Structure formats: structure tokens, C-alpha cells
Amino acid sequence: MSAKSFRVISIAVILVMLFTACGKTTPATGSTKEKVNLTFWYWAESDAPGADAWMTESVEAYKQVNPNVTINVVPQSTDTLISAFQSAVTAKSGPDIASQWATGPVLGFVWQDALVPISDYVSADEIKNWLNTNENTYNGKVWGASMYLIGIEIMYNKAMFAQAGVTPPASGRWTWDEFITACEKLKTAGITPFIAGDKDGYGGAWWFAHVGMQGLDSTDDLRQAIIGNKDFTDPHYTGWYSSLDEMVKKGYFNEDVMSLDLSQGAQAFSQGQGAMSWGTDGMIKQALTDLGADKVGVMRTPQLGAGKLADTGNATQSITFFLTKWSAHPQEAADFLVYLHTADRLTSWYQHTGVIAADARFDRNLVTDPVLKQMVEWETTGPQIWLENFLPGQLDSDADLTAGQMIFSQSGTPADAAALWQRSAETWRNQHPDELTNWKNWQQ
Amino acid sequence: MLEKKLSTGTGITFRKIEPYLYLAPATILVVLVFLYPIVDIIRTSLLQNNPDGIKTFGFTNYRLVFEDPVFWQALGNNGKLLLSVPILTVLSLLIAILLFEHVRGWLVYRGIIFMPYVLAVPVVGVTFGYLLGLNGIFNTLLRSAGLAFLAQNWLGSVKWVLPSISVVIIYREMGFGVVLFLARLMSLEKEILEAAAIDGANFWQKHFYVTLPQLSGVIEFFVVVELITMLSWVFAYVFVMTGGGPGFASTVMEFYIWKHAFAFRSPGIASALAVVLLMVTTLLIVLQLRLRRRSLEEGA
Known part of the structure; x- marks a missing residue:
């Protein structure tokens, strides 16, 4: 290469480099993408x-x-x-x-x-x-x-049911009276009918999300009470606490319900300490492992309410x-x-x-256990609402969790629980006028 | 020359400025670490929410706090915890005096009693959470000893939860009190106690009339520290053991402040609560110090 050619190529290379450096960055592709x-x-x-x-x-x-x-x-x-x-x-x-x-x-x-x-x-x-x-x-x-779906239903111990002469619901769901009858039979047989934990308040909150929802017609129905257009002391919203209170009074729950957290309640079920308990898919899977695949069944929450949401599923992301x-x-x-x-x-x-x-493309054949398959079926069929998600955080904490503890610890009556809901909602509305505006504008 | 003029015009001498220069670093630190947060909390407590989302200055947060029944319950719960301060003080004193009398193995006992104070509060809380369950170890022991009628749902009943938390706090804080009192006891002049013994004073007379008056300063310090603890350092116990429940039965001011600040997204209410707690704590300490001064003046 002659000296002249070398100079020309050098100048050309420098010019290209200069233009490149001064030019606008274009969307990167391949290996030259922006970090x-x-x-x-x-x-x-x-x-x-x-x-x-x-x-x-x-x-x-x-x-x-x-x-x-x-x-x-x-x-x-x-x-x-x-x-x-x-x-x-x-x-x-x-x-x-x-x-x-x-x-x-x-x-x-x-x-x-x-x-x-x-x-x-x-x-x-x-x-x-x-x-x-x-x-x-x-x-x-x-x-x-x-990303994922969690459904919560009632898991039951088949051996304990058989021992007490209780037949699981053929339809997958009892009426409330059938449920109470089963609880009585189990108690008579010396078995704790329903084992739960409410030390952290979530045991009670799950009753709200299941049974409390059954009396409502929509999430907007709940919103009306939250924003003050309806009253939480109306039995439409809190009447179900009487049924829960009756269960506690009759001794259908474990005595140490207030000493256990929600997850400890499920663990106690897996250890064979009670006939029924709430279970997420994960908790049910654990119970199947601990108690045996043929020892655990699942059913939907018994029907107490007659609102339009009474049949709605509760799976949530x-x-x-x-x-x-x-x-x-x-x-x-x-x-x-x-x-x-x-x-x-x-x-x-x-x-x-x-x-x-939580994706329609998820291969359901991966789920092989019949109990878990049943859960998947319930979680993906029809509308799904986890009612607790539709509460302001303060109301969830100060009313939902606390009212449940009031009933489980027997430190208040169902009327006290209802009054607490109303009072907490008023407190929240007064303390958060800006949030209240958003809740009022939220069309559900 | 020390009297060197910094500025002949103003007449300010280096000697006049010098102390302030030495104090400046500490003053700046105190202002940044303590004063700024207090001022900012007061400012935040005055920022009130409005329906349109725009914040304005006013006293609404304080009004809302005083209207909130949970605030009064939380304050009352703190007040009930204060009742454990005299128990804690008397117990610490008794044990310190017993150890001072060199009971056999007193060094081992001192170590054992101080150990809980070294443990982190969450560790103590979680452990007692298990111990005090309805089917926990404590009740199991009671039942196996034929005392089943004494077994209670210690942390799960409205009636027992605060006394149970008080016992756990006393268990942990006692180590601090014992070591503090013991250190002061060991610095007392032995001759005075020996003279009292020669004069025929029994165990109780010796310590009540001779030892206690000499411990008054350290007792006062301990009481003030524990008053502050019961008002504003019990969050971890409550958070770990009960989460403020059942209901609001063990909700204390700190826990309620935390909920408003971090769970309920209401920094204005949380700040107003914090200011009230600061005022209550300050009031109690000032009151206690005044009483102390009056008793000293009467003694003189």
C-alpha cells in the first residue's frame, strides 16, 4: 500500500468514525443493543x-x-x-x-x-x-x-368424616344447615370440626371473603358501604357474623384458634388435629403429602348468603x-x-x-392429583372475586381482621363487630378524604 | 496571643468564638439527627388531606386523632404498661440486693439474669409467642402440675394479653435493672453498711434505711428509662407477639403510628400521633424530674 493510499484510507476511516460518533443513536439491534x-x-x-x-x-x-x-x-x-x-x-x-x-x-x-x-x-x-x-x-x-392463581376452599379429612358418619357433599358444596349438622356430628364424635388460626386476624378475614361475600350482589355493593352510601351495620353486610359466632359458641373451632396464625391452623389440619380447614392449593398439596393422597378431599364453602355473588369463585392472582x-x-x-x-x-x-x-395457555395436564385438579377447575370457572382485595387497607386491618378476632376471642358480639365495621369506615372516610374521592369515582 | 482580634470592627475576639467552634460539630449533629426530624414530623402533622388531593396546613389531623377511639385505646394500653415499671424496679432492686449479699453462685445468677437483655426483642417475642400459646409449653407445664385451671390463652384473650406482654417486658428489662443497681451497690462504702449491722439493723432495715437512699439517683435514672421504654420502645414486643390484637387489646401508640405511616398511607395522622406521643413522654419525664427535685429539696 502506497503512502498516499494509506492517507486516503485513514482519512476515510476517521470520517466514518466521526459521523458515527456524532450521529443520532438509533434503536439498537442484535449484539449492539443498548444496555x-x-x-x-x-x-x-x-x-x-x-x-x-x-x-x-x-x-x-x-x-x-x-x-x-x-x-x-x-x-x-x-x-x-x-x-x-x-x-x-x-x-x-x-x-x-x-x-x-x-x-x-x-x-x-x-x-x-x-x-x-x-x-x-x-x-x-x-x-x-x-x-x-x-x-x-x-x-x-x-x-x-x-402471574399465578390462588384459590381457597375447605379441605377435609376423609377418615375423620367416616369416623363421625359424615358424608361429603356430592355436589361439592353443602348448604349452611348441612354444614352445621356435619360440625355437630364431628363434635359428638370427639373431633374438632373446623381447625383454624386467627392470631394474625386472617382466619376471620377469610370468613369475610367467603361467607361475607355470599350476601352481596356485586363488589360495588360493598363499595357503597365503604363510601358511606350504605351502612355496615345492615345485616346485608355483617349479618353473617351471627353464624360465625354461633359456630364459636358451639365449640366447632379449635380452642387455641387465637393462639395460632392462619398458616399454623392449616398445619394443624395437616397434622390430623381437625376435620376441616381452609386451604390454598399449596396448603392442600401439603395436607395431601402429610395425611396421604387418599385422605384429603375438598369442598366449596357452604352456602349461607343468597346474594348474586353467592356462587362466585374466590381465586385471586x-x-x-x-x-x-x-x-x-x-x-x-x-x-x-x-x-x-x-x-x-x-x-x-x-x-x-x-x-x-394465571394464564390461559398454562398446560393443565401438569396437574395430576384429582383433588388439585378439582381446585383448578373451580379456580378457572366463572367469575372470581377475592373480596378482601376490594377493601381499603385501613378498613381491612381495623375492621375485617379485628372484627373476626372479636368473634373468635368472644370479646365482642356480632353487633359489636358490625358497629366496628361502621365506625372504622367512618374513621377511614374522615382521615382519607382524598382516597375517598378515588373510591367514589371507581366504577366497578 | 489569645486575645487576637478577629475583626477589629466588630470587636469579636477569638476567645468569645472559641467555645462555639468546639460545640459546633456536636450541635450540627444534634440538629440534623434530632431537631430536623422533629420539626419535619410537626410540619407533616399539620399537612391535612383534602378531597381534591391537595394538602393544606391545619390542625385537622390532630382533631381526627383525638376523635379516633383506637387512639385512646392505644394510649390507655401504654398507660397500663406503665404499671409494670414499679414492679420491674422493685424486682430488679430485690434481686440486685440478693446478689450483692453474695448468695452462693451469685456471679452465675447475674449472668443468667442479664442474658435476656442481650437477646434481640424479636427473638424474645417469638419465643414467648410459642411459650404462651393456649397449648404452649407454659400451659402444658401448668396442666401437668395439676394446675390446669390456671392455664389461659395468654396472648389470645383480651383480658390477659397486656399482662402477658408486661411479664415478657419485665423478664427482658430486669437484666438491665439488676446489673445497673448491682454496679451502684458495689461502689457503696462498705463501712456504712457494716456500721448499720453493728448497730443492730436487720437485713431489711439495713437495705431500706441505708442502701436505698444511696441508690436513689440510679433508681430515678432507671425509672425514667423504663417509663420511656413503656411508652415508646415496646413496638417490637407487640408486633412480634400479638400484632396489636386480639382486636385492639394490645395495640400501643408506636404500633398504631407504624400502621398509619406504613400500612394505611397516612403520614399526616402518623405524624400527629407521633407528636402527641412525644408530648406525653416529655410531660411524664418533666413531671418525674420535678417530683425528684422536690423530694431532694425536702430532704435537704
Whole structure:
């Protein structure tokens, strides 16, 4: 190469480099894509043991197909899930993707302008496969991605039923009178009819979500009482506490119900200490392992109420993953959430956790146990509402959880429980006029 | 020259400024760590919510706090916990005096009694949560000893939950009291106690008339510390053992502040509650110090 040619090529190379450097950055493709760092405040392990390991695997797998995207997963604690994100909202800085319990908690942050709707970043064709998106739909937008479904029904000990001469409901569901008759038979046989834990208040809250819902006609029916248009002391809302109170008085619950947490109540069932108990899919799976696959059956909550929601299922996505307003990479964050719904990830989710994925594309054949299959059937058939999600957090804590404890500890009457609901709702309305406005405007 | 003028115009000398310069770092630290948060909490407590979402200044949060029955119950529960301070003080004193008398193995006992104070409160809380369950170890022991009628749902009944928490707090805090009192006892002049013994004072007379007056300063310190503890350092016990329940039976001010601040998204209410708690605590301490001063003046 002559000296002249060398100079010409050198100048050409320098000019190309200069133009490249000065030019506008174009969307990167392939290996030259812009590096993206996403932070994900993640919570799921408490609901679905194995969820953390699945997420670690998913992040690594995503890195293989998207080497420019790094996802930093920060597991969140149950006790600080709301408060930690609230701090981030106040500071307007924090994760790109975060987790909150569905409906009330999620919408609370929507109303604080802390989220962007995921439906703005994910196609409708994709979202239509996600189950229970109605839990976070507001103003025509979907605000978060569901990942799994948790249903809660009554699990029963077949041997104890046989011992007491109790026949499980052929239809999968008793009337309330049939349920009470069965409880009496079990008690007469020296068996604790229903074993539960309400030290943390959630035992009572689950009765509200199941039995309390049966008297209502819609979630809006509940909202009317929350915003003050109706009265919680109306038996329509709180009359069911009398039935729960009657059960406690007749000794149908374990004596130490106030010494056990909700999960400890389920564990006690798995240890054969009672004939019936609430069970999530995970709790039922544990009971099947502990007591034997042929020893456990499931039934739906007995019917007490006659409202339009009396037959509604109670499966919920529990936790919702969503995009934050301050994220610099909402599209990339949404892409990752879509990736979690690919067939391989859905199968892996079930293999890690034993909890079904909230996606119509989830392969139900993975669920082989007939009891768990029955649960899946109930969880995915017809409308599903977890009523506790439709309460402001303060009302859930100060009325729902507390009123249940009042009945279980026998420190108050059903009328006291109803009065507590009304008083707590009034307190919440007075203390949160801004939230009240949002609840009034929320068309359910 | 120390009297070197910094500014002849103002007449300020280095000697005048010097102490403030030494104090400045600590003052800045105190202002940043203590004063700023207090001022900010007071400011936040005055920010009231409005239906349109715009916050304005006013006293609404305080009115709402005083109208809230749970606030009064929480304050009352703190008041009930204060009743354990005299029990704690007397027990700590008794044990410290017994150890001071060098009962056999007193060094071992001192270690054992102090050990709970070293343990983290959540550890103590979780352990007692299991011990005090209806079918927990404590009730099992009672039943096996033929005392089943004494077995209670210690943490699950409205009647027993606060006394049970008080016992757990006393169990842990007693180690601090015993070691504090014992340290002071060991610094007393032995001659005075020996003189009292020679004069014929029995065990109780010796300690009541000779030892206790000399411990008054440290007792006062301990009582003040424990008063503050019962008002504003019991959150961890309540959070771990009962979560404020059953109902609101064990809800204390700190726990209620935490719920409003972090679970209910109401920083204004939480701050108003915090200001009230600060005022109550300050009032109690000032009252206690005044009583102490008056008793000292009467003694003089």
C-alpha cells in the first residue's frame, strides 16, 4: 500500500468514525443493543414456595436471549411490601417493576400516579391470555400482570368424616344447615370440626371473603358501604357474623384458634388435629403429602348468603407485577413480564411451586392429583372475586381482621363487630378524604 | 496571643468564638439527627388531606386523632404498661440486693439474669409467642402440675394479653435493672453498711434505711428509662407477639403510628400521633424530674 493510499484510507476511516460518533443513536439491534438495567422488587415466595428459585432461573434464561438486559431482582418482605414501595413513591424513585397485592393496594398506587398501565406496553392479544386481569382494571386500562392463581376452599379429612358418619357433599358444596349438622356430628364424635388460626386476624378475614361475600350482589355493593352510601351495620353486610359466632359458641373451632396464625391452623389440619380447614392449593398439596393422597378431599364453602355473588369463585392472582412511572425502560420491563408468560416459564413456574399459572395457555395436564385438579377447575370457572382485595387497607386491618378476632376471642358480639365495621369506615372516610374521592369515582 | 482580634470592627475576639467552634460539630449533629426530624414530623402533622388531593396546613389531623377511639385505646394500653415499671424496679432492686449479699453462685445468677437483655426483642417475642400459646409449653407445664385451671390463652384473650406482654417486658428489662443497681451497690462504702449491722439493723432495715437512699439517683435514672421504654420502645414486643390484637387489646401508640405511616398511607395522622406521643413522654419525664427535685429539696 502506497503512502498516499494509506492517507486516503485513514482519512476515510476517521470520517466514518466521526459521523458515527456524532450521529443520532438509533434503536439498537442484535449484539449492539443498548444496555438496560432493570430493578424488580419481587414478592411471591410466601404465597408459593419455590417462586424465588423460579425467578432466578427466569432471569438467567432471559439474559441468554437478551444479553443487553440485566434484571436485578430484590426480594421483598411481606411486612414491608406496601411501606417500602410507598417510600419509593414518595421519593419518585425506585424499581422499574414492583409487586403489590391485587386491586386495592395496586389501585392505591395508581391513584398516587406511581404506575403506568401495562396495557399501554403489551398487546391486547397477549393480555387476553392473562387470567384475572379484572382485578387490576381501572379506567379501561390494565395496570399489572398476574402471574399465578390462588384459590381457597375447605379441605377435609376423609377418615375423620367416616369416623363421625359424615358424608361429603356430592355436589361439592353443602348448604349452611348441612354444614352445621356435619360440625355437630364431628363434635359428638370427639373431633374438632373446623381447625383454624386467627392470631394474625386472617382466619376471620377469610370468613369475610367467603361467607361475607355470599350476601352481596356485586363488589360495588360493598363499595357503597365503604363510601358511606350504605351502612355496615345492615345485616346485608355483617349479618353473617351471627353464624360465625354461633359456630364459636358451639365449640366447632379449635380452642387455641387465637393462639395460632392462619398458616399454623392449616398445619394443624395437616397434622390430623381437625376435620376441616381452609386451604390454598399449596396448603392442600401439603395436607395431601402429610395425611396421604387418599385422605384429603375438598369442598366449596357452604352456602349461607343468597346474594348474586353467592356462587362466585374466590381465586385471586394475589400479587400483581407492574411498571413504575419513573422507570426509564417501561417497554423493556413489560417485555420481561411477557417473557414470564411464555410456555416454558409457565411450566417451570408450576414445577417449582405447584401453584397454577394465571394464564390461559398454562398446560393443565401438569396437574395430576384429582383433588388439585378439582381446585383448578373451580379456580378457572366463572367469575372470581377475592373480596378482601376490594377493601381499603385501613378498613381491612381495623375492621375485617379485628372484627373476626372479636368473634373468635368472644370479646365482642356480632353487633359489636358490625358497629366496628361502621365506625372504622367512618374513621377511614374522615382521615382519607382524598382516597375517598378515588373510591367514589371507581366504577366497578 | 489569645486575645487576637478577629475583626477589629466588630470587636469579636477569638476567645468569645472559641467555645462555639468546639460545640459546633456536636450541635450540627444534634440538629440534623434530632431537631430536623422533629420539626419535619410537626410540619407533616399539620399537612391535612383534602378531597381534591391537595394538602393544606391545619390542625385537622390532630382533631381526627383525638376523635379516633383506637387512639385512646392505644394510649390507655401504654398507660397500663406503665404499671409494670414499679414492679420491674422493685424486682430488679430485690434481686440486685440478693446478689450483692453474695448468695452462693451469685456471679452465675447475674449472668443468667442479664442474658435476656442481650437477646434481640424479636427473638424474645417469638419465643414467648410459642411459650404462651393456649397449648404452649407454659400451659402444658401448668396442666401437668395439676394446675390446669390456671392455664389461659395468654396472648389470645383480651383480658390477659397486656399482662402477658408486661411479664415478657419485665423478664427482658430486669437484666438491665439488676446489673445497673448491682454496679451502684458495689461502689457503696462498705463501712456504712457494716456500721448499720453493728448497730443492730436487720437485713431489711439495713437495705431500706441505708442502701436505698444511696441508690436513689440510679433508681430515678432507671425509672425514667423504663417509663420511656413503656411508652415508646415496646413496638417490637407487640408486633412480634400479638400484632396489636386480639382486636385492639394490645395495640400501643408506636404500633398504631407504624400502621398509619406504613400500612394505611397516612403520614399526616402518623405524624400527629407521633407528636402527641412525644408530648406525653416529655410531660411524664418533666413531671418525674420535678417530683425528684422536690423530694431532694425536702430532704435537704
